[in-house]
Amino acid sequence: MFLALREIRHEKLRYGLIIGMIVLVSYLVFILSGLAYGLAQQNTQAISSWRVDRIALNKDANDSLSQSVISKQAADKVKLTSHEAYLGQTGVVAKAKGQAKLSAQFLGIDRDQLIYRRLKVTAGHKPTKANQILVDDSFKDNGYRLGDKVTLNAADGQYRIVGFTHNAKLSVAPVIYGSLGTWRTLSHLTPDFQASGIVSARANFQAKGLSTLPMSQFINKLPGYSAQNTTFSFMIGFLMVIAMVVIAVFLYILTMQKLPNYAVLRAQGIPAKVLVTTTVTQALLLVVAGLLIGAGLTLATVLAVPTGVPMSFNLPLLGAVTGGILLTGVVGALIPVKVILNVDPVSVMGG
Numbered sequence: 001m002f003l004a005l006r007e008i009r010h011e012k013l014r015y016g017l018i019i020g021m022i023v024l025v026s027y028l029v030f031i032l033s034g035l036a037y038g039l040a041q042q043n044t045q046a047i048s049s050w051r052v053d054r055i056a057l058n059k060d061a062n063d064s065l066s067q068s069v070i071s072k073q074a075a076d077k078v079k080l081t082s083h084e085a086y087l088g089q090t091g092v093v094a095k096a097k098g099q100a101k102l103s104a105q106f107l108g109i110d111r112d113q114l115i116y117r118r119l120k121v122t123a124g125h126k127p128t129k130a131n132q133i134l135v136d137d138s139f140k141d142n143g144y145r146l147g148d149k150v151t152l153n154a155a156d157g158q159y160r161i162v163g164f165t166h167n168a169k170l171s172v173a174p175v176i177y178g179s180l181g182t183w184r185t186l187s188h189l190t191p192d193f194q195a196s197g198i199v200s201a202r203a204n205f206q207a208k209g210l211s212t213l214p215m216s217q218f219i220n221k222l223p224g225y226s227a228q229n230t231t232f233s234f235m236i237g238f239l240m241v242i243a244m245v246v247i248a249v250f251l252y253i254l255t256m257q258k259l260p261n262y263a264v265l266r267a268q269g270i271p272a273k274v275l276v277t278t279t280v281t282q283a284l285l286l287v288v289a290g291l292l293i294g295a296g297l298t299l300a301t302v303l304a305v306p307t308g309v310p311m312s313f314n315l316p317l318l319g320a321v322t323g324g325i326l327l328t329g330v331v332g333a334l335i336p337v338k339v340i341l342n343v344d345p346v347s348v349m350g351g
Contacts, residue, residue, distance in 0.1 A: 015286060018250050022290025023297070025243040026325055029236055030298040031311075033321050036232030038310035043225050045167040046107070046175045047215065050085075050115050055218050056198040056207035063213060063221040065089045068196045069187075070210065075194035078207045085113035086195035088183030092152045094135075094176065099143050104135075105170045106152060108183025114201060119177065124163030130181050134163040136174035141307055152176070155186055171222055172310075240324050247332035251283060255336040262340055272341050279340065283333030287326055 041048075056078065061068030066089050075086070088108030095101045109115045111128070119126055119134065124146045127134050133150065139161070144150075149158040159178065168175040184193060198207055199215075206212050220226050255262075262275055305311060 014254070018247075018286050019290045019293070021246060021250070022243070022287055022325075022329075023293045025239060025246070026291050026294030027297045029239050029243075029321055029325065030294060030318070031301060032232060032236055032239070033317060034298070034302070034311040034313050035309075036229065036236070037314050037317055038312035039172070039232075040225070040229055041167075041312050042169045042172045042310045043222055043228075044219050045169040046105075047170065047219065049120070049165075049168065050118055050199060052085075052114070052199040052201050052215060053203045054200045054205045054212055054214055056200070056205070056210040056212045057196070059209075059211045061211070063211070063218060064223075065197050065218075066091065069189065069193055070195050070197065072192055072194045074209050075198070077209050078198060080113075080198070081202075083114060083201040084205065085115045085199050086110050086180060087115065087197050087199055088180050088187070089170075089196045090183060090187045091173070092176065092186060094139075094150050094152055096144060096148045096150045099148070102139065102142060102144075103173055104176050105173045106176045106178060106183060106186055107170070108178055108180040108195070110180060115199065116177075119165055121163045122166045124161070127162055127178060130179045131157065131159050132162045132178070133159045133182075134165055134177040135161055136168040136176075137164050137166050138169070138174045138308075140164055152182075152186055157185075171224075236321065240328050243325060244328035244332050247283065247287070247329055248335045251279070251333055252336040252339075255279065255339055259339070275340050276337050279337065280330060280333045283329050284326070287329030291322060291325060 055065070056070075057063060057065060057068040058070055058074075065087070078084075080086075086109070088106075090106050090108075092104050092106045093101050094104050107115075111126075116126065121134065122137060123140075124134075135144070144161060146161055146163070148161045150161060151158055159182070165175075165177070168177070180195060183189075183196075184191065187193075198210070265275060266272065302311060302313075
């Protein structure tokens with residue numbers, strides 16, 4: 001530790017450049033991780049708030065809620081308990097006088113069922129009438145207020161915003177909660193249709209005549225969800241590999257430049273183990289310093305970015321990323337170890 005710190009203090013510029021490189025890599029990895037998790041959350045925030053385990057859809061819907069329609073005849077064959085709820089989904093464009101148009105997902109729900117009970121309101125109240133809606137907080141960020149009258153698509157009639165709810169997004173779009181009757185109107189369906197799907201908080205729920213699947217499988221089938229997560233995972237993985245290669249190259253070059261010093265130390269009887277320990281310790285100090293500065297820059301970025309940027313952090317994910325960068329630093333430091341172990345004081349010092 002003493003040798004590692006002394007050398008860093010003596011060669012401030014050289015090691016400062018290495019720390020700067022680690023800062024940039026860690027900052028980029030942290031930001032990408034935050035964006036990946038934030039986008040994933042915006043695909044599933046509404047689903048997470050329901051705290052359900054399974055969903056039943058029309059067998060021909062290809063596991064897609066937006067493409068599923070369940071008739072009343074099919075719905076009557078499924079016995080619902082207090083752990084189930086009907087759900088209707090359709091895409092809409094919301095518009096209020098003097099406000100910008102917003103693309104959203106309209107979700108029709110029953111006031112006597114599970115989803116309605118589990119909704120958490122941040123302002124106002126839950127809808128109690130057919131012409132009332134509860135909307136995601138992002139509507140408020142776009143200038144919408146309680147009491148605003150909103151038109152949905154080209155449908156006749158207006159719907160009054162009576163409440164706001166936090167983190168209600170589905171497939172990145174903000175959610176509008178209303179009645180199943182309104183869902184049928186917006187979807188141009190007759191009363192012969194009950195819902196798009198049935199969600200359940202029971203892990204063993206099965207719906208006769210319908211396709212029943214776990215929520216994890218349903219979420220993976222959301223448009224773009226799996227592809228997006230896979231893309232970000234590969235980007236983060238490649239960044240870590242690049243970080244390891246760059247750190248290894250820098251440390252290898254430094255090791256080769258310090259061979260005369262190592263040769264002198266070996267000639268004085270310093271064990272190779274001490275030199276290896278010093279190299280690894282030095283690498284860890286550099287990586288930790290880079291990580292701390294990178295984390296500070298990430299925090300500053302989070303505070304500065306607009307609220308519309310989907311950036312969110314998950315502590316286990318952040319811990320895994322940090323551990324991965326530390327591991328790449330250690331592996332990178334071990335690569336030039338063989339050179340240290342095989343250093344010949346006589347040949348290096350020109351004896």
